[in-house]
Amino acid sequence: MKKTRIIRERSFSMDLLQFAEHMPDAIRRRAVRRTFQPGEALIRKGDPVTHVYLLLEGATRVSNEFESGQRYTFAQIDAPDILGDLEVLSHQECYAATNEALTECTVYALTTGTFYAWMRADNAFAIRIAELLATKMYPTSDENGRIKFLPSVLRLENYLLRRIGAVDTDLFVLHTGRQEIADDIGTSVKTVNRGVAKLKEAGLIGLSHGKITISREQKARIAEDLTRAE
Template identity: 60%
Template sequence: MELDFILAHMPEEIRRQTTHKTYMSGETIVRKGEDAKHVYLITKGSTRVSNEFASGQRYTFAALGEADIIGDLDVLAGKSVYAATNEADSTCEVIAMRAETFIQWMHLDNEFAVAVARMLAAKMYPTSNEAGRIKFLPSLERLHSYLLKRLGDIETDLFILHTSRQQIADDIGTSVKTVNRGVLKLKEAGLITLFHGKITINKEQQQALKDAQVEE
């Protein structure tokens, strides 16, 4: 459901119970383990969804954007705390409401309730399809797959990855040390180049990376 449609059809009694908030890039909107008392409808910007574990390792497994909802799964599951951390990836504007208001909105508006169900399904499907698989991939293969995904269909003579090693580690569910080791292996294999610490991939390396069979 489009954001404009959602906002246009928001019942007035629900609208009166909401507030508008802005989060700057890097700010945490909800943190894993905090009381799940609010739900947030994103009206502008994007967020990173990650999970932190007792070992200190963090795994970024999803991204949310305009018209997506933060906290819906936790509230609808009847859980008292948020299951994951949601952090603004850019300047992010949201409409905030109490969990009770969110539930009330769903009872009042069947179309909104169906839209929420579809959004939840869209969130859960890729997580179910990929998260478990990537967890068991060898670390170098995970890094290789990550770089291919970042390359996508981009056509450029020189691709420069500006993402930090910590963020790469979070995105593929491993440690910075493991990422650094993988980066060196790919560099030694001639599949990437390092320039002032950043990963760069020229035209020939891009094709070689796509053709490569990576071994640990």
């Protein structure tokens, strides 16, 4: 089933290049072809939603910056794909995450109005966007549904791994408060504190001035613990 889904995702994405090649003339006149160099942000978290970007070439990394000042990279997007579609189609005012060029990226920048006009003018394009968006969101829904049924300690472990993401460091320090953790995993602060105590006792995390710390070895052990639970 997983292999089939990967093939379908690739098929949907490749269709984007075909749609770009056969873009209606009225839309093409309003689309702006842009190039971003490595390190440049195509989209910044918190900026007003004004454009959708059709990624034609290159790769971006998706990251989030939190109030603590820490930044977490949690995904990579490779061309062809589309950026900003979730925010536009859900009528959000601001982008939810930062998309930064990993390599030189070539895009078609479409204003939200142009993007909607293209969808209205081309039913096949609109259907492909809906299918691609659903394909992107399904794994998240599936994962969230599975996580909610895990015991609270395992939910805490999963949360910690998600927060570390692709951060490459010898010692990860989590600056998030216990209440925020509790809200994110759907439990109480008291339960989070018990989970933190259990993980520390098991040697899976450390504490520094009340903040959770995780070494490379501890990260690997937490991942093994979650794998065994599955």
